Amino acid sequence: MKTFTRVQLLVMAAAVFAAHKVSSLFATSDGQFFIHEDRAKLHARGNNPSLRIFEIDAEEVPAEKAASTTPPAAKPKGKVVKLPTSKILKLSVKKIKPALKEIETAEAIGLLIKEETDTQNRTGVIAALEARLDEINAVPETPETPETPESYNN
Numbered sequence: 527m528k529t530f531t532r533v534q535l536l537v538m539a540a541a542v543f544a545a546h547k548v549s550s551l552f553a554t555s556d557g558q559f560f561i562h563e564d565r566a567k568l569h570a571r572g573n574n575p576s577l578r579i580f581e582i583d584a585e586e587v588p589a590e591k592a593a594s595t596t597p598p599a600a601k602p603k604g605k606v607v608k609l610p611t612s613k614i615l616k617l618s619v620k621k622i623k624p625a626l627k628e629i630e631t632a633e634a635i636g637l638l639i640k641e642e643t644d645t646q647n648r649t650g651v652i653a654a655l656e657a658r659l660d661e662i663n664a665v666p667e668t669p670e671t672p673e674t675p676e677s678y679n680n
Protein backbone atom coordinates (compact mmCIF):
# COMPACT_ATOMS: atom_id res chain seq x y z
CA MET A 527 0.00 0.00 0.00
CA LYS A 528 1.29 3.44 -0.89
CA THR A 529 1.71 5.77 2.08
CA PHE A 530 2.17 9.52 2.19
CA THR A 531 4.02 11.80 4.58
CA ARG A 532 2.43 14.79 6.28
CA VAL A 533 4.20 17.12 3.83
CA GLN A 534 2.80 15.25 0.84
CA LEU A 535 -0.67 15.29 2.39
CA LEU A 536 -0.42 19.07 2.91
CA VAL A 537 0.13 19.52 -0.82
CA MET A 538 -2.74 17.19 -1.65
CA ALA A 539 -5.05 18.84 0.90
CA ALA A 540 -5.25 22.10 -1.05
CA ALA A 541 -7.63 20.58 -3.58
CA VAL A 542 -9.82 19.15 -0.82
CA PHE A 543 -9.99 22.52 0.96
CA ALA A 544 -10.91 24.18 -2.33
CA ALA A 545 -13.76 21.71 -2.92
CA HIS A 546 -15.08 21.72 0.66
CA LYS A 547 -15.19 25.01 2.53
CA VAL A 548 -13.99 23.66 5.89
CA SER A 549 -11.35 24.86 8.34
CA SER A 550 -9.74 21.48 9.00
CA LEU A 551 -9.48 17.99 7.56
CA PHE A 552 -8.30 14.60 8.70
CA ALA A 553 -6.02 12.68 6.37
CA THR A 554 -4.84 9.12 6.62
CA SER A 555 -1.35 8.14 5.54
CA ASP A 556 -2.81 6.24 2.58
CA GLY A 557 -3.93 9.55 1.04
CA GLN A 558 -7.60 9.59 2.01
CA PHE A 559 -9.20 12.80 3.34
CA PHE A 560 -12.11 13.14 5.73
CA ILE A 561 -14.04 16.08 7.13
CA HIS A 562 -14.95 14.18 10.29
CA GLU A 563 -12.30 12.62 12.53
CA ASP A 564 -14.44 9.59 13.35
CA ARG A 565 -14.62 8.69 9.65
CA ALA A 566 -10.82 8.83 9.39
CA LYS A 567 -10.52 6.56 12.43
CA LEU A 568 -13.04 4.09 10.99
CA HIS A 569 -11.15 4.03 7.70
CA ALA A 570 -7.82 3.51 9.43
CA ARG A 571 -9.12 0.72 11.67
CA GLY A 572 -10.96 -1.03 8.86
CA ASN A 573 -8.20 -0.97 6.26
CA ASN A 574 -4.93 -1.11 8.11
CA PRO A 575 -4.40 -0.45 11.81
CA SER A 576 -0.93 0.95 11.09
CA LEU A 577 -2.35 3.90 9.11
CA ARG A 578 -1.58 7.24 10.71
CA ILE A 579 -4.15 10.02 10.99
CA PHE A 580 -3.12 13.65 10.52
CA GLU A 581 -5.24 16.70 11.33
CA ILE A 582 -4.61 19.42 8.76
CA ASP A 583 -5.81 22.99 9.31
CA ALA A 584 -6.56 25.19 6.32
CA GLU A 585 -3.94 27.69 7.56
CA GLU A 586 -1.24 25.04 7.10
CA VAL A 587 -1.85 24.90 3.35
CA PRO A 588 -0.02 27.74 1.57
CA ALA A 589 -2.43 30.49 0.47
CA GLU A 590 -1.17 30.37 -3.12
CA LYS A 591 -1.94 26.66 -3.27
CA ALA A 592 -5.33 26.84 -1.56
CA ALA A 593 -6.53 29.69 -3.78
CA SER A 594 -5.14 28.16 -6.94
CA THR A 595 -7.49 27.03 -9.64
CA THR A 596 -4.65 25.62 -11.72
CA PRO A 597 -5.31 21.96 -12.50
CA PRO A 598 -2.52 19.62 -11.29
CA ALA A 599 -1.33 18.81 -14.81
CA ALA A 600 -1.03 22.49 -15.77
CA LYS A 601 2.28 24.32 -15.72
CA PRO A 602 2.70 26.28 -12.45
CA LYS A 603 3.17 30.05 -12.52
CA GLY A 604 6.49 31.78 -11.94
CA LYS A 605 10.04 30.61 -12.43
CA VAL A 606 9.88 26.86 -12.14
CA VAL A 607 13.09 25.21 -13.27
CA LYS A 608 15.91 25.57 -15.74
CA LEU A 609 15.52 21.92 -16.73
CA PRO A 610 12.16 20.46 -17.70
CA THR A 611 10.69 18.73 -14.65
CA SER A 612 10.77 15.36 -16.37
CA LYS A 613 14.55 15.72 -16.69
CA ILE A 614 14.99 16.74 -13.05
CA LEU A 615 13.57 13.43 -11.86
CA LYS A 616 16.05 11.58 -14.06
CA LEU A 617 18.94 13.05 -12.06
CA SER A 618 20.65 11.21 -9.24
CA VAL A 619 19.84 12.16 -5.66
CA LYS A 620 23.18 13.95 -5.38
CA LYS A 621 22.50 16.07 -8.48
CA ILE A 622 18.82 16.69 -7.83
CA LYS A 623 19.36 18.71 -4.63
CA PRO A 624 21.08 21.68 -6.36
CA ALA A 625 18.55 21.56 -9.22
CA LEU A 626 15.67 21.86 -6.74
CA LYS A 627 16.96 25.26 -5.59
CA GLU A 628 15.73 26.61 -8.94
CA ILE A 629 12.14 25.62 -8.18
CA GLU A 630 10.26 28.44 -6.51
CA THR A 631 6.66 27.24 -6.23
CA ALA A 632 5.03 24.70 -3.95
CA GLU A 633 2.86 23.62 -6.87
CA ALA A 634 5.88 22.55 -8.93
CA ILE A 635 7.36 20.62 -6.01
CA GLY A 636 4.00 18.97 -5.36
CA LEU A 637 3.84 17.82 -8.97
CA LEU A 638 7.36 16.43 -8.74
CA ILE A 639 6.54 14.59 -5.50
CA LYS A 640 3.49 13.02 -7.11
CA GLU A 641 5.42 12.05 -10.26
CA GLU A 642 8.29 10.57 -8.24
CA THR A 643 6.02 8.57 -5.92
CA ASP A 644 4.01 7.30 -8.90
CA THR A 645 7.09 6.25 -10.89
CA GLN A 646 10.49 5.54 -9.32
CA ASN A 647 9.54 6.23 -5.68
CA ARG A 648 13.15 6.87 -4.56
CA THR A 649 13.19 7.76 -0.87
CA GLY A 650 16.23 10.06 -1.21
CA VAL A 651 14.60 12.07 -3.98
CA ILE A 652 11.29 12.28 -2.13
CA ALA A 653 13.14 13.45 0.99
CA ALA A 654 14.93 16.15 -1.03
CA LEU A 655 11.64 17.27 -2.61
CA GLU A 656 9.93 17.43 0.78
CA ALA A 657 12.84 19.42 2.23
CA ARG A 658 12.56 21.93 -0.62
CA LEU A 659 8.79 22.12 -0.13
CA ASP A 660 9.38 22.89 3.55
CA GLU A 661 11.76 25.70 2.57
CA ILE A 662 9.22 27.18 0.16
CA ASN A 663 6.25 26.91 2.49
CA ALA A 664 8.15 27.64 5.71
CA VAL A 665 5.59 25.42 7.44
CA PRO A 666 7.27 23.58 10.29
CA GLU A 667 6.35 19.93 10.41
CA THR A 668 4.74 19.25 13.76
CA PRO A 669 5.68 16.03 15.51
CA GLU A 670 2.91 13.52 15.86
CA THR A 671 1.61 13.01 19.35
CA PRO A 672 0.02 9.67 20.06
CA GLU A 673 -3.65 9.75 20.89
CA THR A 674 -4.30 8.85 24.49
CA PRO A 675 -7.58 8.09 26.19
CA GLU A 676 -9.01 10.92 28.28
CA SER A 677 -8.53 8.83 31.42
CA TYR A 678 -4.74 9.02 31.02
CA ASN A 679 -4.83 12.80 31.33
CA ASN A 680 -6.43 12.74 34.79
